[in-house]
Amino acid sequence: MAKAKILFVDDDSVYLRAMLEGLGDEYDVQVASDGNEALFAIDKEMPDICFLDYDMPGVDGRDCLAMIRGMSGGETVKVVFVTGERKVGKVVDVMNFKPSIYMTKPVTVDDIKKTIAELGV
Secondary structure (H helix, E strand, O other): OOOOEEEEEOOOHHHHHHHHHHHOOOOEEEEEOOHHHHHHHHHHOOOOEEEEOOOOOOOOHHHHHHHHHHOOOHHHOEEEEEEOOOOHHHHHHHHOOOOOEEEEOOOOHHHHHHHHHHOOO
């Protein structure tokens, strides 16, 4: 059985490394350090699920999610926002793009595994 394809997008290299090390044996894990890298990776190979940081330089998570939803096949990608952002207005704004779940940092590998299972990936 093929491993689920998971893309982590965050400008925190320590977080990305932890996800690669903690999940790489069970899943096909890809990482991107900003929205542009994420869009390039998604254009090459659509992931089953994308864990997306909200606050990044350049193309932020909100804009990245809007672009993912506009891509061919992008409407089917499960997108989980993982962020330290807690301002209600920003959360409501992001929800308009229909992420699957909104998680607040800090998150652990176990939190990610639980979310993956909940989303049926």
